[in-house]
Amino acid sequence: MPGLFVLLALLVFPATAHAWWNEAWTLRKAITLDTPGASDGAPVLVRLHVGNFQFDRARGDGGDIRFIAADDKTALPHHIAQYDPLLGEAFVWVKVPEIKAGATLWLYYGNPAAPAVEDAPGTYDADTTLVWHFGERGQPARDFSGNSNHAAGPGIPAEGTLIGTGLRFDGRTTVHAPASPTLAWPANAALSWSAWIKPATLTGRALILSRRGGQNALLIGAEQGVPFVEVTAAGATRRAVSAAPFGANTWHHLAFVAEGARATLYLDGQPAAMLDAGIPALDTPIFLGGDRAAAAAPVTDGFIGEVVEVQLARAARSAAQLAFLAASQGGESGARTVLFGEEEQSGATTGGHAGYLTVIVQNLTVDGWIVIAVLAGMSVLSLAVMAGKNSYLSAVRKGNERFLKLFNERVASDMTVLDQAGPTLAVTEAEQRLITRSPLYRLYHIGAEEIRKRLSETKKREDKTLSAHAIKAITASMDGGRVREQQRLNKQMVLLTIAISGGPFLGLLGTVIGVMITFAAVALAGDVNVNAIAPGIAAALLATVAGLAVAIPALFGYNYLLTRVKDVTADMQVFVDEFITKAAEFYPKRASEKARLSDTDS
Structure with missing residues (x-):
């Protein structure tokens, strides 16, 4: 129970404070x-x-x-x-x-x-005109700058971004800040804009920020994954492209700074592109996630990915x-x-903390010790499951990566080439052990074995074909293997759910019994005062603390491991589909068989 041990350590070994601001x-x-x-x-x-x-x-x-x-x-x-x-x-x-x-x-x-x-x-500072954190979860983003430049719509929340909850854009939706006096820009004004960006795709043209008004516009986005800034003033367009591209599904800090007749695009805190043009005069709505002429207009050049922490200021921030x-x-x-x-x-x-612990321990009843002992066992078991499962999933990930590399490199015309003994595989013994732990390799083995059975009597390469029924049978075998692999991945995860749901209830049971015993002892003694009740109540609550200390780490570990299991499961589904597709391509139906089927149909 790491959480409980940390709490007890803080009680027993308190630090000494110096020059304290406020003793409260x-x-x-x-x-x-x-x-x-x-x-x-x-x-x-x-x-x-x-x-x-x-x-x-x-x-x-x-x-x-x-x-x-x-x-x-x-x-x-x-x-x-x-x-x-x-x-x-x-x-x-x-x-x-x-x-x-x-x-x-x-x-x-x-x-x-x-x-x-x-x-x-x-x-x-007073120059900051808009700050969106996106922590509202389904509500329009609130402006924390104090200028009331709140978002006009909620957008799609994205949990677990780089900085808590952010927004997810699907290329068809935008979020915008309505026009306001504090968001009006004169020509060549000082301006700083920044946001954290995580593009889901690097293809096409995607606008992260757009603002248009008449013949003026400011556009910030990426084309084929390369950030750019585009300024249009009186119909004349100037554009600067970053020398460094985005990385797919990777967070990047993107910033734009303009002052006078010069503007700079920053990527991850470093200058990425220079533009010899200032911003044009604009007082229209500011759109995030795509280009729109107005709030009701269709979205063009939509951005697909996640955004968090958008800030805008009427000042040129320094490098x-x-x-x-x-x-x-x-x-x-x-x-x-x-x-x-x-x-x-x-x-x-x-x-006083050492005294608190002494009071709690001295007044803990036998049932409380029993509950805490049971919870300690549950905690050790859940920690062992989390450590073992995390190590297993790490080995699975490495094995999958190595096997997929071999599969993509060596499977050209023979789908069973990686399932043959001898020098065909041509990997070290350590790599062989790593690959054999890969669920993808075991699925491949099932598929290769099924193909080998059906082609064992065929000697000529041109006669090596698989019928539609054979393809379906191979698919069924691999789907069965995938289900068994999923069961292996989820093995022992139920122990974590037991710790998550059972730990607090066991702790509560110990607390309730302890409170009952405390009140019963007070009733027998006939001494009703706070000093008689408080120590027993404090000791009884330790069981609840122990239950939460078991459940909270198990909850975090379970959700983390579940995410990793889902990733491996998705990889298996993709591999099965890819394997079946390649099998149908490598071993096509014979022309004569196609002709017979055609005659039968006619």
Whole structure:
């Protein structure tokens, strides 16, 4: 039960706090920015997860979170874009006055009674005109800049993007910001726009941002996966194309900066294209996800993929600032840029936690110990299943990749070539062991064996044919093998579902029994006071904590493993279809047989 062990460790070994901002807040962490350059202040994305934040010690909505400057006195404006204590994930934006290497701030929490003091507009400077986080899940995106430039429609939510919930575009839908005074641009004005983009396809022309008005237009998108910016002023079009392309199904930070008669397109924080033209005067709606002349007009050049974190400002952001934003907001790069220190506890609570644990342990009843022991066994079992299943799926993925490479390279005219002994396979012994663990190879073996049976008596290459009935029989055999492979992939996953659903109920059972025993003991003693009841109740609740500590890791692991199993299952379905198609192509029906069938039909 890792979650329970961590909780007990925090109770037994509390840290010593120094220069505490406010004693009402019991926990804090130092956050340090590791960036090579320096720039003016900017909103910094702080990612919170179960590895760096105790959600059970904070307010249910994160309202007690505070960010304090390095002087441990000055509160910094911040706001919470998304907060999910059940999943153990939150995205918080805080305004850091100066971005430089070693810049430090403090994250305080652990005061459930504290009021929420979020300041979304204060997190951004006065030049910021639009900020969409897309955490509304089915509702129109809210503008966090304070300018009320909310989206006109909800769009299609995309869960689990680079920064929480984003939007998914299918090439047929758009989301737009209606025209407003704060979104009106004069010609050659200073402008900065940025977003995180994950294209699902790199073919064709796809517009990510479009704005048209009369003979003026600003278009930002990609053509054949290569980002571009296109400016049209008074009917004259200027275009700049990035030297670096997008990667399919890969997140990229795309930004556009214009000032005067010059504009720059940035990709992943680096300049990618220059344009000797400023932006034209525009005051029309801004469309995201495709090109539209108006909200009711059809979508052209639609974008297919995911988008998150769209920002727009009436200022030209510096190259250093854009490089920092791209690095700090990325997944792995963000973890290297925004660094969390060790957690500290306030001096007001340091001396008491060991006593709390002693009270809980001393008052835990026998039934509570039994329940916790059972839950500990469930936790060990679920962790073993998750570790084993994850290792197995990793080996399956590697084996599938190696086998598919061999299949695509060597299967030319003989579908059974990879299923023959001897030097035909021509791989090392280690690769052979890896391939044999591949479900795709086992499906291939079934198909190759079925083909070999039907062609065993045929000697001439031109006579090696398969009838339609034979193809159907081979398909049925491979489908049966695919079902058995799916059963193998899902083996023991039920143990995780038992831990997820049964752990909290067992913990609740231990808590209820403990509460019953506590009240029964109080009734027998005839001593009704808080000091007589509280220790027993606190000890009884430990069983519920233990149940949740079993269920939560199992829930995360189950969903992660289920996603990987679905990926392998999809690969198997695709392979079966590809194998059957190639078999029908390599062993076609004989012309004479076709003629006989034609005569019979006539």
